[in-house]
Amino acid sequence: MKLFPLSICLLILSGCSSMGVEPWERDLHAKQSMQPVANYFENYYDEHIYFSKEASSGGQGVGGGGCGCN
Amino acid sequence: MQLKKIKCKISIATCTLLQVGASSTQAGEWDVDSSFLYYSESDGRVSAFEPAVRAGIDLGDDEFINFQVVVDVLTGATPNGAHKSTTVQTFTNPSGNSSYTIQPGELPLNTTFKDNRLALSGEWNKAINRESSVLFGASVSTEIDYLSLGLSATYQRDFNNKNTTLATGLAVTSDTITPIGDVPLGLNPMRVAGSDQQRAGSSDTKDSLDFMVGVTQILSRKTLVQANFTHGISSGYHNDYNKIITVIDPVTNEPVTSATWVMPGSDNLPYLFEQRPDSRSKNILFLRGVHHLTEDVINLSYRLFSDDWGITSHTLDLKYRYELTPRHYLQPHIRYYTQSEADFYRHDLVQGTDVNDNGTVNLQHVSSDYRVGAFDSLTYGLSYGMAVSKNSEFSIRAELMQQTIDNSGVTRPNEDTPDLSAVILQAGYSFTW
Numbered sequence: 001m002k003l004f005p006l007s008i009c010l011l012i013l014s015g016c017s018s019m020g021v022e023p024w025e026r027d028l029h030a031k032q033s034m035q036p037v038a039n040y041f042e043n044y045y046d047e048h049i050y051f052s053k054e055a056s057s058g059g060q061g062v063g064g065g066g067c068g069c070n
Numbered sequence: 071m072q073l074k075k076i077k078c079k080i081s082i083a084t085c086t087l088l089q090v091g092a093s094s095t096q097a098g099e100w101d102v103d104s105s106f107l108y109y110s111e112s113d114g115r116v117s118a119f120e121p122a123v124r125a126g127i128d129l130g131d132d133e134f135i136n137f138q139v140v141v142d143v144l145t146g147a148t149p150n151g152a153h154k155s156t157t158v159q160t161f162t163n164p165s166g167n168s169s170y171t172i173q174p175g176e177l178p179l180n181t182t183f184k185d186n187r188l189a190l191s192g193e194w195n196k197a198i199n200r201e202s203s204v205l206f207g208a209s210v211s212t213e214i215d216y217l218s219l220g221l222s223a224t225y226q227r228d229f230n231n232k233n234t235t236l237a238t239g240l241a242v243t244s245d246t247i248t249p250i251g252d253v254p255l256g257l258n259p260m261r262v263a264g265s266d267q268q269r270a271g272s273s274d275t276k277d278s279l280d281f282m283v284g285v286t287q288i289l290s291r292k293t294l295v296q297a298n299f300t301h302g303i304s305s306g307y308h309n310d311y312n313k314i315i316t317v318i319d320p321v322t323n324e325p326v327t328s329a330t331w332v333m334p335g336s337d338n339l340p341y342l343f344e345q346r347p348d349s350r351s352k353n354i355l356f357l358r359g360v361h362h363l364t365e366d367v368i369n370l371s372y373r374l375f376s377d378d379w380g381i382t383s384h385t386l387d388l389k390y391r392y393e394l395t396p397r398h399y400l401q402p403h404i405r406y407y408t409q410s411e412a413d414f415y416r417h418d419l420v421q422g423t424d425v426n427d428n429g430t431v432n433l434q435h436v437s438s439d440y441r442v443g444a445f446d447s448l449t450y451g452l453s454y455g456m457a458v459s460k461n462s463e464f465s466i467r468a469e470l471m472q473q474t475i476d477n478s479g480v481t482r483p484n485e486d487t488p489d490l491s492a493v494i495l496q497a498g499y500s501f502t503w
Contacts, residue, residue, distance in 0.1 A: 038367075061239060
């Protein structure tokens with residue numbers, strides 16, 4: 001079970017080796033709108049609101065600290 | 071939109087992993103992001119004002135730091151967990167010194183709810199070589215009754231000509247809960263105001279550890295995908311010390327009254343403080359895809375959450391960024407969320423069945439907090455952004471959140487948990503300095 005995440009990564013890594021773009025084809029990926037989180041505080045506030053109003057939280061990364069939100 | 075250059079390189083690990091933009095920032099430049107949130111729930115429940123500032127600087131040689139300050143001012147009323155009644159109900163405030171009454175037919179809300187929060191965090195990001203970097207973060211968050219300290223570390227490495235990025239991160243959090251009026255004893259009755267409150271102590275603690283592994287893959291010039299897996303464990307005090315649960319009289323199907331309450335002791339009210347397990351283990355799968363159309367951008371994510379409390383949830387989030395002009399955009403947003411209830415979620419406790427005549431409770435864990443019950447939530451709204459200049463951007467958004475509570479398991483009158491709606495308003499301004 002502990003090796004499961006590692007196995008998934010290796011599988012993805014090998015499968016992804018044929019995908020992607022050349023360095024000169026990264027113009028669109030450099031745009032702010034193409035970032036996984038394009039607006040930092042929109043995402044931050046949403047994480048905080050739903051953390052305090054739902055039983056689930058996290059998934060996008062680690063860290064940031066907690067709160068006793070009601 | 072030329073903003074947030076540093077954010078393309080460094081991002082707080084809690085929210086944004088693996089920004090893949092390749093833009094660079096001149097050493098010594100500050101990237102500043104400021105924002106203000108107004109959150110307001112219906113029926114006079116919780117309102118929040120939350121200003122925030124975040125500033126990052128490029129130190130040169132692929133080294134970045136940033137700092138963040140968030141202030142949170144909360145007011146309003148929050149459900150205390152008890153049910154409506156056909157008679158007037160009296161509850162004791164968390165301090166134990168005073169009480170409040172709820173009229174017949176009204177949902178019991180604690181109107182003394184008020185809190186302020188100050189959250190500070192910082193991050194340091196440094197490239198180890200051309201392919202890999204490390205990100206260290208520290209955070210502190212303090213409230214009247216809560217202190218949270220956190221440390222995190224994330225390592226990421228590029229492969230396949232920087233088209234694939236693997237990341238792994240670890241975070242530890244140490245929380246200290248210091249309730250106003252000390253820590254209530256779980257599964258013990260709320261006590262009459264002014265009497266001995268029989269509390270467990272002045273504070274309690276909770277420790278958390280999260281481990282994450284993720285991959286981001288550029289599929290084509292217009293598409294990238296991301297997948298994260300997170301495993302988290304926590305131990306210690308998981309209760310919400312403000313939450314109680316009603317004891318029902320099986321004869322009347324109403325909350326028991328002081329006259330019919332079997333718990334020995336004249337100062338015991340017919341409500342018990344909730345008791346959740348002292349540990350929690352969770353697994354989270356998070357998937358995201360970002361696709362560039364001719365001009366517009368679609369950002370779609372899905373999260374599967376599961377824990378050993380019996381809660382499973384699904385979250386679907388869709389943003390469509392519609393480029394009005396090169397300097398203006400509109401972004402409709404829709405988010406759907408659904409969760410199942412925790413194993414220990416109960417609408418009530420029944421006298422004679424769950425609570426014996428001698429006052430003992432037959433359950434180990436119980437909570438009537440609707441947030442560990444089953445419900446669906448839908449959020450929809452719109453953002454508008456405008457590039458004020460080459461290096462500054464203004465944005466606003468307005469959204470409506472609607473939680474629909476699953477009351478299908480309710481068998482007695484007055485036990486329906488009402489639905490909740492909330493307005494989310496946000497304004498932000500970002501600039502390079």
